Amino acid sequence: MALSSPSLAYLSFVQGYFDFVGLILTSIVTAWAQYQRLGLKRITHNDFPAITPDGDLSHHLCRETRERKPNAIKNVWRMAQAKGPGKVITLANGDPHVSLYPIRKVSFDVAALSKGSDPVLEWRNGSGPLKTISNRERPGALPLQIALAYGAGAGISAALEVLTNLITVFHSPRNHLVTLTLGNSDGITKCFRLFGERGDTFLADELTFSALTDTVTAQGVKWAPVKIDAGGLIPEELERILSSWSTRKQGKFPHVLYTVPCGQNPTGSTLSLERRKKIYAIAQKYDLLILEDDPYYFLQFDRTQDVDPSDERFLEKFAGSFIPSFLSLDVDGRVLRVDSFSKILAPGMRLGAITCSPLFQRYLIELTDNSTQQPAGFGQLFLTELLGEEGWTLNGFARWVKGLSQEYERRRNFLLGHFNAKIASTGYASIYKPQAGMFVWIKVHLEKHPRYIVKNNGKNKPKTNCMELIQELFVKCMDNGLAIMPAPIFLVTDDPRATAGLEGDGHLLDRVNYLRATFAGTEQTMINGLAILGETLAQFFNE
Numbered sequence: 001m002a003l004s005s006p007s008l009a010y011l012s013f014v015q016g017y018f019d020f021v022g023l024i025l026t027s028i029v030t031a032w033a034q035y036q037r038l039g040l041k042r043i044t045h046n047d048f049p050a051i052t053p054d055g056d057l058s059h060h061l062c063r064e065t066r067e068r069k070p071n072a073i074k075n076v077w078r079m080a081q082a083k084g085p086g087k088v089i090t091l092a093n094g095d096p097h098v099s100l101y102p103i104r105k106v107s108f109d110v111a112a113l114s115k116g117s118d119p120v121l122e123w124r125n126g127s128g129p130l131k132t133i134s135n136r137e138r139p140g141a142l143p144l145q146i147a148l149a150y151g152a153g154a155g156i157s158a159a160l161e162v163l164t165n166l167i168t169v170f171h172s173p174r175n176h177l178v179t180l181t182l183g184n185s186d187g188i189t190k191c192f193r194l195f196g197e198r199g200d201t202f203l204a205d206e207l208t209f210s211a212l213t214d215t216v217t218a219q220g221v222k223w224a225p226v227k228i229d230a231g232g233l234i235p236e237e238l239e240r241i242l243s244s245w246s247t248r249k250q251g252k253f254p255h256v257l258y259t260v261p262c263g264q265n266p267t268g269s270t271l272s273l274e275r276r277k278k279i280y281a282i283a284q285k286y287d288l289l290i291l292e293d294d295p296y297y298f299l300q301f302d303r304t305q306d307v308d309p310s311d312e313r314f315l316e317k318f319a320g321s322f323i324p325s326f327l328s329l330d331v332d333g334r335v336l337r338v339d340s341f342s343k344i345l346a347p348g349m350r351l352g353a354i355t356c357s358p359l360f361q362r363y364l365i366e367l368t369d370n371s372t373q374q375p376a377g378f379g380q381l382f383l384t385e386l387l388g389e390e391g392w393t394l395n396g397f398a399r400w401v402k403g404l405s406q407e408y409e410r411r412r413n414f415l416l417g418h419f420n421a422k423i424a425s426t427g428y429a430s431i432y433k434p435q436a437g438m439f440v441w442i443k444v445h446l447e448k449h450p451r452y453i454v455k456n457n458g459k460n461k462p463k464t465n466c467m468e469l470i471q472e473l474f475v476k477c478m479d480n481g482l483a484i485m486p487a488p489i490f491l492v493t494d495d496p497r498a499t500a501g502l503e504g505d506g507h508l509l510d511r512v513n514y515l516r517a518t519f520a521g522t523e524q525t526m527i528n529g530l531a532i533l534g535e536t537l538a539q540f541f542n543e
Contacts, residue, residue, distance in 0.1 A: 056359075057289070057332070057333055057334060057357070057359060057360075058359060060195050060255055060256070060289050061194060061195065061363060062193075062194065062195055062196055062197040062200075063197060064193065064197075065193070065194050065195070065363050065366075065367070068363070068366050068367065068370065069366075069370075070366055070369070071152070071366070071369040071370050074152040074153075074369045076092055077092075077093070077150075077152050078152060078153070080092065093150070094150075095149055095150045098144075098145035098148075098149070101144070101145070101148055103144065103148070104144070105134060105135065105144070106134060106135050106144060106378065106381060107132055107133065107134035107135075108132070108133050108134070108382060108385070108386075109130045109131070109132050110130070110131055110132075110133060110386065110391070110392075111123045111128050111129075111130070111131065111400065112128065112129040112130055112131035113128075113131070113392060113396045113399055113400060114128060114129055115310075117309065118403045118406060119399055119400055119403045120400065120403030120404050120406065120407045121403060121406075121407065124407065131391075133385045133386065133390055133391045134385070135147070135381055135385065141385075141388075141390075142156065142158040142159070142380070142381050142384045142385070144381070146158075146377075147377035147378070147380060147381040148377045148378075149377070150373075151373070151374045151377075152369055152373075152374070153179075153365050153368075153369070153374070154177070154178065154179040154180060154361065154365055154368075154374070155178075155179065155180030155374045155375065155380060156180075156374070156377070156380045156384070158380075158384045159180060159380035159381075159383050159384045160178055160180065162383065162384055162387040162388060163178055163180070163353055163383065163387075164178045165387075165394060166387065166394055166397070167327075167337075167339070167353070167355055169315065169316075169319050169394060170297075170319045170322065170325075171324075171325050171327045171328045171337070171355070172328055173327050173328065173330070173337075173355060174330065174331065174333075175357075175358065176327065176330070176333070176335075176337075176355045176356055176357055176358075177355070177356065177357075177358055177361045178353050178354070178355050179353065179354045179355075179356070179361055179364050179365060179368065180351065180352070180353055180374055180375050180380065181338070181351075181352045181353060181354055181368075181375065182350045182351070182352070182372055182375050183340050183341075183342055183347070183349075183350045183351060183352045184212075184293060184295050184338050184339075184340040184342065184352050185211075185212060186350070186352070186372060187293075187338040187339075187340070187352050187353070187354045188212050188258070188291065188293055188338055189212065189215050189216070190354070190364060190367055190368070190371075191291050191336050191338065191354065192215060192216040192219065192221070193219070193367060194360065194363055194364065194367065195255070195256050195289060196216050196219045196220075196221040196256075197219075197220070197221070198219060198220030198221070199220060199251060199252055200220070200221045200222070200252055200254075200255070200256075201221070201222045201223070201224050201250070201251055201252055201253075201254045202216065202221055202222070202223055202224070202254060202255075202256040202257070202258060203223075203224050203226055203238070203241070203254045203256065203257040203258070203288070204223055204224075204225065204226065204257070204258040204259065204492045205225070205226060205228045205232070205233050205258075205259055205260070205264060205267075205492065206225035206226060206227055206228055206491070206492055206508055207228065207266060207267060207487060207490040207491060207492065207512075207514075208258070208259075208260065208264075208265070208266075208490060208492050209260065209265045209266070209293075209490070210489060210490050210491065210492065212258075212293070213258065213492050222251065222493070223492045223493040224241060224250075224254055224493075225491075225492045225493060225508060226238050226241060226257075228264070228267060228269060229269070230267075230269055230432055231269055231270075231271065231272060231275060232259075232261065232264055232267075232269040232270060232271040232272075232275060233259055233271065233275070233279065234275075235275055235278035235279050235282060238257070238279060238282050239282055241254075242254065242282065242286045253286075254286075254288065255287065255288060255289060256288065256289045256291060257279075257283060257288045257289070257290050257291065258291040258293065259271075259279075259290065259291070259292065259293070260293045260294065260295075260296075261276065261292060261294055261323075261325070261326065262294055262296045262297050262299070262300055262323070262436040262437065263296030263299055263300075263434060263435075263436035263437015263438065263439065264437070265296075265437070265439060265490075265516075266439055266441060266485060266487070266490045266514075266516035267432070267434075267439075267441040267514075267516075268432065268434030268435075268436070268437050268439045268440055268441050269432075269434070269435075269441075270300065270323070270434070270435040270436045270437075271323070272323070273323055273324055276323070276324065276325075276326060276329060277329065279326075280326060280329050280330070280335075283334055284332060284334070287334075288334065289334050289335075289336065290326050290330075290334060290335045290336070291336050291338065292325060292326040292327060292335055292336065292337040292338065293338050294325060294337060294338065294339060295339070295340040295342060295343045296343060296436050296437040296438070297322065297325065297339070297436075298322075298343075298344050298401040298404065298405060299343060299344075299401075299404065299405050299408050299436050299437055299438065300322055300323065300405060300435065300436040301405060301408070301409040301412065301434075301435055301436060302409070302435065303321050303322060303323075304318060304321045304322075304402050304405060305406070306321075307321055307402070309399050309402065314395065314398065314399075315394060315395050315398050318398045318402060319398070325337060327355055333356070333357030333359065333360070335356070336354055336355070336356040336360060337354065337355045337356070338352065338353075338354050339352050339353045339354075339355070340352035341383070343438070344400075344401055344404060349379045349382070350375065350376070350379065351375050351376075351379040351380070351383060408437075408438055408519070408520070411438075411519040411520065411521075411523075411526075412433075412434065412440070412519050414519070414523055414526060415440060415517070415519040415526050415530070416431060416433060416440070418526060418527060418530050419431050419440075419442075419530055422530055422531070422534050423530060423533065423534045423537065426534070426537065426538065427445065427448065428444065428445060428448065428537040428538070428540075428541050429442050429443060429444050429445060429515075429533075429537060430442075430443050430445070431443070438518050438519060438520040439516050439517065439518055439519075440516075440517050440518075440519060441514055441515075441516060442514060442515040442516070442517055443513060443514055444470065444473060444513045444514065444515060444537070445513070446464075446466055446469050446470065446513045448541060449469055449540070449541055450541075450543070451465070451469065452464065452465065452466075452469065453465045460507075461507065462507040462509040462510050463507060463510055464510045466509065466510050466511070466512055466513050467488060467509050467512055469513075470486050470487060470488065470512055470513055470514075470515075471486060471488065472540070473486070473515075473536070473537075473540050474486040474515075476536050476539065476540055477515075477532070477533065477536050480532050480535065480536050481532055482529055482532040482533060482536065484515050484516070484517055484529075484533065485515065485516040485517075486512075486514075486515055486516075487512040487513070487514040487515065487516070488512050490516070491508070491512070515533075517529070517533075
């Protein structure tokens, strides 16, 4: 029998009540966990100022989000769960009984993190010891019957707790809340769905991870590119675009900025704290939301090498060595931070998180309940055990990612050294030294190519054949057995009305003379790949 309108209204009221209680309890648990586990000073109201004290940001929500109905079936589940364990006899659920799960126990063999200074190097060399973690029954363990059952909302509470503790340690958010996702792709596309309306314009780095930005164009959202350099997004360019925006010529005023602040994909650039503060101030001035896509946050180089893992305050000092995130700067609730374990644990886990204000979390949970549901229980179980007291703990996690950043720094240095010795000396290409991530941005000096042309195509049009030449080079690389990414793949838009806006510093299509290469592979892979690149460049420039 269908629920009547009064019943639905009652369920909506109950959901709102429990959501409110949940937000309060989560804030209390987060603050107490930080105080207990880290020995930090007592957290007070002044430490966690209220989000959006001067205004409501709900006007950023798109029509789809505002009109989405809560999942009434999930609301019944929440009502039963809120009564407490064993308080409700349920004939309402549609999941199989736990006694019919063909699995009793899950265990994982992970790196034991011995007292050596570099656990990742030990693990890679095969000398690191193993540690077995499992879901065996004990106080604080996540029972398998909970991990593998249907769930609702932000994720399993035990997994949320350990992840909230991690984000609190590294970002010190105000009263933002955590929602689990199926990785960054899921997290970012959900954010796009929360705010993207047909006819909207979003802002992004002019070259970015187009596999994500292309997803929102189907919603009718357009992109306005913001110029970047070796230091990432240029705040002055963002200000220029917004201050000169014409709604008559360019459409609706932008209200969302998407950016990758650390180890930007594809350029490898990292925003300084000074730039982040300027960008956040501009976001406040022009009422922008910031989607902070930060999968390479823990892969920042040259910052953590002096932090001693044996120091009693290691975790605190290690967390303080990173460039503060936009989330840590957020006092308005206008930042939605998207994290992932793909780059620091394993991409196939498909597990990440969005940290945002309570306002936006409410709608994010509604979207999750009506689409993907929460992430797979195995991943949540693994994360809970790995970061829990029987696993690595947060201190061990910090030691692991410290070693991981050192490993990628070694690989970066190897690629740079080999490139400079074998390719840079030819004058055909040069390379930028990234401060984070796993990519290098190779500049190809196309102006030296015999078929390079500078032409006058008229106002707001490219003046060179840079686009054609870099595409030719890409095809030659593939023909010679090398897969490498050409810059045009990463254009956030090819709309001439948008790209022409950057003509004052050279048309965007005149600045795509780059290739993206990764140093995530083995040394032999890099040696072989750079050898092919060098040979191909020589053929290309001497044809």
